[in-house]
Amino acid sequence: xxxxxxxxxxxxxxxxxxxxxxxxxxxxxxxxxxxxxxxxxxxxxxxxxxxxxxxxxxxxxxxxxxxxxxxxxxxxxxxxxxxxxxxxxxxxxxxx
Amino acid sequence: xxxxxxxxxxxxxxxxxxxxxxxxxxxxxxxxxxxxxxxxxxxxxxxxxxxxxxxxxxxxxxxxxxxxxxxxxxxxxxxxxxxxxxxxxxxxxxxxxxxxxxxxxxxxxxxxxxxxxxxxxxxxxxxxxxxxxxxxxxxxxxxxxxxxxxxxxxxxxxxxxxxxxxxxxxxxxxxxxxxxxxxxxxxxxxxxxxxxxxxxxxxxxxxxxxxxxxxxxxxxxxxxxx
Numbered sequence: 001x002x003x004x005x006x007x008x009x010x011x012x013x014x015x016x017x018x019x020x021x022x023x024x025x026x027x028x029x030x031x032x033x034x035x036x037x038x039x040x041x042x043x044x045x046x047x048x049x050x051x052x053x054x055x056x057x058x059x060x061x062x063x064x065x066x067x068x069x070x071x072x073x074x075x076x077x078x079x080x081x082x083x084x085x086x087x088x089x090x091x092x093x094x095x096x
Numbered sequence: 097x098x099x100x101x102x103x104x105x106x107x108x109x110x111x112x113x114x115x116x117x118x119x120x121x122x123x124x125x126x127x128x129x130x131x132x133x134x135x136x137x138x139x140x141x142x143x144x145x146x147x148x149x150x151x152x153x154x155x156x157x158x159x160x161x162x163x164x165x166x167x168x169x170x171x172x173x174x175x176x177x178x179x180x181x182x183x184x185x186x187x188x189x190x191x192x193x194x195x196x197x198x199x200x201x202x203x204x205x206x207x208x209x210x211x212x213x214x215x216x217x218x219x220x221x222x223x224x225x226x227x228x229x230x231x232x233x234x235x236x237x238x239x240x241x242x243x244x245x246x247x248x249x250x251x252x253x254x255x256x257x258x259x260x261x262x263x264x265x266x267x268x269x270x271x272x273x274x275x276x277x278x279x280x281x282x283x284x285x286x287x288x289x290x291x292x293x294x295x296x297x298x299x300x301x302x303x304x305x306x307x308x309x310x311x312x313x314x315x316x317x318x319x320x321x322x
Contacts, residue, residue: 057218058222058223058226061226061227062223066226066229066233066303066307069230069233070307073307077182
């Protein structure tokens with residue numbers, strides 16, 4: 001039983017680190033935020049495994065849920081602003 | 097970033113990693129000294145709640161929680177000073193609307209449950225407030241311009257209420273000679289519940305208003321009569 005739990009913990013940790021690296025190295029902000037939400041939910045699982053249900057609840061609700069929603073909105077806004085600027089530059093170049 | 101700058105940053109990061117690993121190894125090698133956990137557990141019956149996490153957050157370390165609420169308030173002030181909010185989303189299609197009709201009351205109910213159960217089991221003001229905030233996010237996604245929140249003046253009152261009630265309780269205990277945020281044991285349960293209720297409303301309002309992302313719209317046209 002302990003061996004099984006050890007393997008479970010290893011898989012838990014490896015996936016957590018993999019999600020963190022994937023979120024940090026993703027070039028697309030939207031994709032990075034989605035990976036970050038997955039990371040937050042996975043971290044909630046790790047907190048639950050560490051017998052810290054309070055932290056797990058807070059992590060899932062605030063870290064993954066609301067933080068993710070806020071960052072998705074921010075990424076959307078940043079992308080819109082970026083395309084606006086690109087369009088402005090293009091039309092400026094056409095006029096010149 | 098130029099190549100030299102990124103090289104310097106990675107060098108510094110490597111040094112920081114080595115330092116942290118060394119601190120971790122030192123901490124592992126040392127004998128565990130006196131811990132606060134035992135003290136917290138022995139004083140638990142006097143804190144009027146049986147959940148140690150709530151006891152730490154609302155009784156032993158209430159000052160920290162008060163400052164956390166103030167940080168949330170400051171964040172909301174920053175967001176509101178960015179200017180008016182964007183108009184928001186189109187009114188939702190029937191599937192999302194029905195889902196919102198079901199999920200939002202459930203979220204509010206679960207938030208109230210978490211607030212009450214926080215005294216003796218995992219839960220509490222921050223989790224309950226996060227659920228209220230999530231209800232606001234769903235309403236905003238379903239086309240409600242103000243994320244289900246009342247007018248701006250009421251939002252201001254709600255957002256301030258958490259910090260204000262917390263500080264008022266602290267000043268009241270100070271006035272009665274017990275010291276700032278030192279609850280008299282007979283009253284502690286109700287004072288903690290009062291603070292947590294106000295904090296839940298303030299956190300829910302703040303998080304939902306943060307998702308709106310600017311000063312709330314004056315006359316929300318997205319409000320539909322149901």
